[in-house]
Amino acid sequence: MRSRRKLRFRLVVSFALFGFGLSALFAVASLDIRTRVENQLITSSLQDEVDHLNTQVLEHPDRAPAFDIVKAASWSDRTIYKAPLTWQNLDTGVHDVYEAGPDGRQRHYKLAVRRKDGIISFLQYDVSRDELGKRQLLLAVIGAVFLFGLLSLALGLWLSRKVLKPVTQLAERLRHFRKNGKAEPLAPHFADDEVGELALALDEYSNRLTAMVERDREFNSDVSHELRTPLAVIASTTELLQGSPDLTDKLRERLKRIERASRQATEMIEALLLLSRAERRGPTRGETTEVAKVASDVIESQRPQMRDKPLEVELVVHSSLSVNAPASVLSVALTNLIGNAIKYTLEGTVTVLVEKDRIDVMDTGPGIKPEDAERLFQRGVRGEGAGGSGAGLGLAIVRRLCELYGWDVSMRPRADTNGAIASIVFQ
Template sequence: MRNSLRFKVALFFSVLGIALLLAQAFGVKALAETQEEKLIAALIHDDMASVLKNYEADPSLLPPFDARMSGYVSGAHRESITLPESVRDLPFGTHEIIIGGREIHVAIAPLGTARLYRVYNFNIYEKHFKQVINVLMAGTGIFALLTIWLSFGLSGLLVRQVAGLARQVKELRLGESAPIQPGRYDETELVGLVEAFNDYHQRMADMIAREKEFTGNVSHELRTPLTAIKTSCELLEQDAAISGKSRARLQQIERAADNMRELTSALLMLAREDSARDVEPVAMAKMIETTLAPFADQLARKGLDTIIDVDCELRVAANRPALAIVLSNIVDNAVRHTDHGRLHFRYADGWLCIEDTGPGIPAQALPHVFERFYQTGSPHSAMQGVGIGLSIVRKLCDRYGWRIEIGSEPGIGTRVSLRLPTANEA
């Protein structure tokens, strides 16, 4: 799936903003915890220095001696806390211990030959500190959501001109001929893109104009002499003096003219962009009979039977000229390569199948039969084609959305399957 440019820009800014916010939040948290420990350590140090000085100046201020701890135990707060005996084995300095689920600081210092245990409870302070940290993290989450919202808004401003350019390109594709005005855009990159597109669009328009002129010339300059050749052949056929090889040559010229007319029609149809819309109900059985008519002499000469298993009432939704060209090329290939047997036409489940009893197509050649100028037969064959018929068939099928498949078994025959929806399905 492709994501829009706006989504990508918003995602980038959102991820970047959230990453910076999290980095800042965790950095502040780590710094605050470090400063908290330093502050507690400084408070304990100053308090211990003051207490030791007072005890040394006035021994009467000393708390009762605790034989269990082998020293004096005092508290910096009014709360009385009983220390576990394991504290007695701790070295001098400040230690953190857990008593009743609470974190307690114990400062241990030498006092004469004994030890002084000073207990500090900063739970209330630490509780407030954690609340501040929680507020900080919650604020980070809120700012993260705000960052996402602002990112989408900002990305919309950044890509609005790109979206506008896309809309104008669509208008051009739908028939707008005026070039895009680069003055409507502020960004230098977009102005360059607009100028490049205008140049490309102009070259495409010139090319399309040349193609239309070419197809018009082809339609007139080729069809006119082909019609003259066809008419001349029909008149010469009525001359009884022409017989034998001369009449065979004349028929060959007439078939070549017919093939040229069909090829010209196919190429012109492929050149017309709007031809794909001309779809109508076509009687399938009648279309097959019409397609077979020009091949009647070849079928009779080779003794080929034709079987049409198609309902006379069946109508498919297709472009009639395109379907005629497709069937004509398929039948032409089948007749050219089949020397005995039959041609079988049948329609089932939306597929028109055309089967012959020719020599078949080698397996390695099947993937290439639709390639332009590709030929599977011997180059010395008398019925050799030019390798363009099936290429045109493929292009016409792609144009009208018809699926075409070829299956073949060497020595048995070839089957061409053409997907043609009925008029009701369309």
Template sequence: MEFKQSLAQRIIIAFALMSALVAGAFAMGIVATVHVVEEKLISAGLGGDLQRMLLMDNMSEWSHRPEPDQLFYFSGGPGAFDLPKDLRHLDSGFHEVFREQLSYHAMVEIVDGRRYVLLQDQSDFEERERVLFAVVLVGFVLSLALAVFLGWVLARKVMAPVVRLARQVRHRDQLLGLAPPLAPDYATDEVGELAVAFDATLGRLRQALNRERLFTSDVSHELRTPLMVLASSCELLLENPGLDQRGRAQVERIARACGEMRELVQTFLMLARSQRDETSVAPQMTLGQVAQDLIGLWRAPVESKGLELVYNTGNPLDTRYNATLLHAVMGNLLRNALHYTDSGFIRLTLLPSGFLVEDSGVGIPEEKREAMFEPFVRGSENRGEGLGLGLSLVQRICENQGWSVSLSTMEPNGCRFHVELLLEGGEA
């Protein structure tokens, strides 16, 4: 069974239920005791009074009168003692009799075929009984309120170390290499064992992150040298006047690929070396400036495929963002749209604090939308030469910068990527 309440709420509920069970059992015991008293003690007292009357008086003349709150009858008796109709059906023993607004306890005795009935007004008893029931009800409600209060106090006390441990684990500094261990701050109980387990898990996570950063940094760093060689060679080839038009186009294509690779390497280096608040040393550009650069870069490839590249400048804010990371996010989304669109358009729309990249391509099935941001996941068409890392890189950069990216479908077909650039990702 899945509980939606927090652990503290479950402790309070458990206390309330336990109190309701105990207090309810206690209240039912009191009610049962009252009925036992009514059935046993009162019937015994009333039966004793009836027996004394039968012993002290003869059956012809009743000189002994009942108590002021009692009524006496018998079958076949004279005058006021004659048995009323509402008492003639009663068997021998203890009964309750109700007459209009009054109620009576009745004791019936049958001697030699004659029926004797002694009634006692129970109004005072019922009043005391109502007071007792009211006290029991108030006690039940107060016990529930006290249980909820004690449960709340105990839940706060019991959950305090767990809440503190959760906050420490969630804190971003716990992923740093110099983060102190958690276990010494807790007693050697279940919470302490949980802290030890978190220390071990966080330690393995730190090692994995360090290995990833070192690998990404080393690979990116080593790639810069051959990329510089390729870029320099392309520049020298383009300066050769004997290069024909076809060869020049191929060299320019290689140069563009080198430029994209340099930007990708720079993005990886920036993500591997520092946290998001340390990337402010990178070049800063506005959303419009980055979009203008990418429109100039991608217009030729898009139009050469027979597509229409639509650019809506909108009214973006003058907020400045990390140029390298924003360039990588927008560029990967445009590249993804180009790969999966055969006809129609690719549209880039700037918003006050973000942008949209829309296309009329093949689209992405609903069951694969969430997985599209995972590494090595590609669309069903598997077009182009990519490895399925573009959208994963977009997601990673957005998480690093405090941005958000979402995917939705276009009608009748196509995709829409919405990137929201929060102010935490840059500075005004």
């Protein structure tokens, strides 16, 4: 495994260098902008002043020249009336004065006033050019901020891609494993840093998960073999016993019950194994399963539950319906639905209705509440009146089988009378 700096250390160093570099660039740019603006303003001001001075000397060589940037004048208390009207009542200090300049535009001046011993002195400085420089500096700084913002975005994208590249590679390898269906060690491909530790933890988790799946697969295989063998013996033995000529009708009926029970157990084992592997398997040789026939067999297998009950079970077939699923799966689902209807119905009728795309099991029992219809398909939940029998797993198994084959199973209360309707819609 390659040895590198920790990812946290690289992030800290990268952002520290990034911040230092960006601050240094901004400082250099600010100083450069300030220097350029100052030089430009000073050059422009001096050039304008010397041009004005030259013009005054040429036009009036006998007069003392006046200056626009700085002007000075002094008056006494008796001659102060000669000063501009806005200056005459100003106290000692520095004042902001806004007057029209030689070009007729409003300009901003700083006016220093000193009153002492009857002499009043004024010193005027034109700050309009400084304000122009400030505006130019502000615009330049805003432009620099925008430029450095774009530079920061570009550098941030580059740094994030560089620093987070190992994480992206780890995600790509995980997606590659998912596509190929096999897991390979991740840790050897990454450095000895946080991402490498994550890859090592994922390898350990994958090994534990693989071992657990393998144990589950072996357990299912062992259970399937160990349970199917005695059930096959029971089925063959009952078949042989039924062929005996000296059997009484009562014994023959009991042997049929044993045969039906062993067949149901075999079907339940097969369905549970399919659920444990989340494996959808269709009937052999492309055959389909006739829903009405399976429903009829289930009804016959459930007749012992109707003893001592004023209850009738009828099968109504409105349309022929076949599904692409093993008969054992359909039998397990219908056994739970029809068996529940018979168990909860003390008297009346249980009707199994086969339509062109669905099968409905309607009973005349106590019914269910609309808000409990979906909850009954959860593990461990039993309907009202269940007593102490059952673990509340039958409908949960039916739901899982239907989800495996893309069917829609539901329950709802009857609208015409007491009772409930359990439905499987085949899609």
